[in-house]
Amino acid sequence: MTRIKDIIQHLESIAPLAYQESYDNSGLLTGNAKDEVKAVLISLDVTEQVVEEAIELGANLIVAHHPIIFKGLKSLTGKNYIERTIIKAIKNDIAIYAIHTNLDNVHNGVNKKICDKLELTKTEIIAPKNALLSKIVTFIPMDAVDKVKEAMFSAGAGGIGNYSECSFTVVGDGEFKPNEHSNPTIGKKGTREKVSEARMEIVLPSFLANSTLQALKAAHPYEEVAYYLNSIDNKNQQVGSGMIGELNTPLSGLDFMHYLKDKMALNVVKHTKILDKKITKVAVCGGSGSFLLPAAKSKAADIFITSDFKYHEFFDADGDIIIADIGHYESEVYTKDLIYDILSEKFSKFALNLSKTVTNPISYL
Known part of the structure; x- marks a missing residue:
């Protein structure tokens, strides 16, 4: 069974919400992420006509580029197309997910x-963005270096431009003295211990800091893991x-x-x-x-x-x-094909549909 949250997880593995602009409102806008996906309608915008199209197709998830909810709503009375669209989607149990400037960037x-x-x-x-990267420095006994490194790579750390699984390691001596409440992996309580350790440095997207630290601590053999986590100003050449x-x-x-x-x-x-x-x-x-x-x-x-x-x-x-x-619509209309390709690589158990509704509000004579 594929749930809406599975679709979201895959889309955000390609275009993380952390990369959307501050003014944006990407993400799940209506619906329950735990619902099973019956069919998906992919569109550039969400309008009443697009929701009608989803109803006719039996789709209970619309994945759109532009968010239908961009500013705060204080009421839902159907007084404009935004409110009417949302009401129609909710009445028909149709979830709406927007993947906007995070997919742009x-x-x-x-x-x-x-x-x-x-x-x-x-x-x-x-124009690559800066202030999106962090660096973890940690210290690992030599026989555990590969295990810890692989765990951090699996969590998404170690990417630099077109290269993945990047790290820097130097070897030195680590010293520590376990106290009476400790449970040391190496050494004895009350005795200062010197261990040959690797100092490893890995760059990672800042939004993955928590998951990378969890992976580090889970794979590291020490009871107490020493590390430094710092933001860095390097431009992220993959985001911008x-x-x-x-x-x-x-x-x-x-x-x-x-x-x-x-x-x-x-x-x-x-x-x-x-x-x-x-x-x-x-x-x-x-x-x-x-x-x-x-x-x-x-x-x-x-x-x-x-x-x-x-x-x-x-x-x-x-x-x-x-x-x-x-033209705005003309420059982004092929985003529908992009989203379709992203989803079709991962999911094949339900129908993926490209919206046939032309949502361009501009006409030419």
């Missing part, structure tokens, strides 16, 4: 999906805003615009002046990305693809870069 998330659609290579995050990559074959600005429209199935692109140079480096940001323009410029991007630029912000291209505003 991971290296294999929304922006990587856009890069894949554009067939970009050598991709990297434009936007992404930049390269075209295998450079294109003229006009040719790239046609390429962009074809790959992203666009009817229209709002853009600044097309510059007289080849497009090689392409920066992207799903959703509202104008805040990333300075970072895209600093990465020497030839074009920045995003949405929701305001009129005066287009002037900030300043002849250095092309800004291509393709």
